[in-house]
Amino acid sequence: MKRLCVLCGMFLLIACRRDMQDQPKYRPFRKSTFFGDERSARPQVAGTVGRGQLHEDNLLFSGKSGTVFADTFPVPVDEALLRRGQERYRIYCSPCHGLLGRGDGMVVRRGYRPPSSFHVERLRAQPAGYFFDAISHGFGAMPDYAAQIPVRDRWAIVAYVRALQLSQNVPLADVPADERAELEKGTATP
């Protein structure tokens, strides 16, 4: 009889597994029954400034020096930054602007408003800050990417857009001799 009781007790314990499986705590994105909007992730309290949120560096956070768009970069532009920019550009911009910035990305082909090519004279003449601002605040029909792309990555993308603009507008004479033959065959890849 005693053994039977122990056995029954063990069967009862099986149900306890679920308590450990779904503990009364919040994991990311878990629904809350406590807050009115049912979100466990709470928005920042209005009027507070978190660590790292004091955007003192005007150039870094707004792309402007004073009130006009700056044409300088707040971060050193090196190969690592350009590589980072290339990667981020392909994730966040190429769906609409296309891999080369011609404004022919996949989403545009499915009916999104076509943006202008980055290689027109008007955009080649724009300062770097102009592109930074378009990413941070959007531009016309284009949504902003402030929530998806951290500030430093935005500058990396701007640097890469500059490199793209350069790459599509080089006189043949500037291309190193050993690469020129490749280009003329039309086999070079971006």
Added chain:
Amino acid sequence: MSQTFHHSTNTLSKLSIFGALFLVVGALWVTVEVNRSPYVTQEGVAREQPVPFSHQHHVGGMGIDCRYCHTSVEVSATAGIPPTKTCMNCHSQIWSNSPMLEPVRASFRNDTSIEWTKVNDLPDFVYFDHSAHVNRGVGCSTCHGRVDRMPLMAQAASLQMEWCLQCHRQPERYVRPQAAVFDAAYEPPADQRALGSRLVKEYGIHTRTSCSTCHR
């Protein structure tokens, strides 16, 4: 005195003892296998979602990178489910009148959350970290399968402890070059062993099997 039982019952009783053993072991085996089966683990079962979001169309069809939507996957434990704003980046213009997308527009208008059904769901006593994996050459498709072929998301692995461990014991069987981590269609090369061993050294990967790695 005559015997109550016929002589053959001796064999019968021995057989039944033996048989009972088989029965017990068999029952245990069935329990274990049922526990591993998709019926329990939910492996390969596509879930209903409030909006029929298709990775096949968005990833396979348009080639959008995982990180466009799952923005935190490289830097934090959780991969992140995109907020409604991310959908509206495109759907403010594309299919902007489709009734299928009404829940998305309603969520955006009213600032409410879309309640996606969680597909991959570990028990709360297990700790998992995406950034530890995707920054060391473990690709999304190794754990989540061919999402670019999923019209609705389904869990691709059992997510049981033995599944985690078979990789933690021998990571060289699965790691891939860092550049291919987000490639949903990656196929391991024929010389995976050689490549894997080289990458494990290069990325400084150790076998992690102590309990506190995942239960902390």
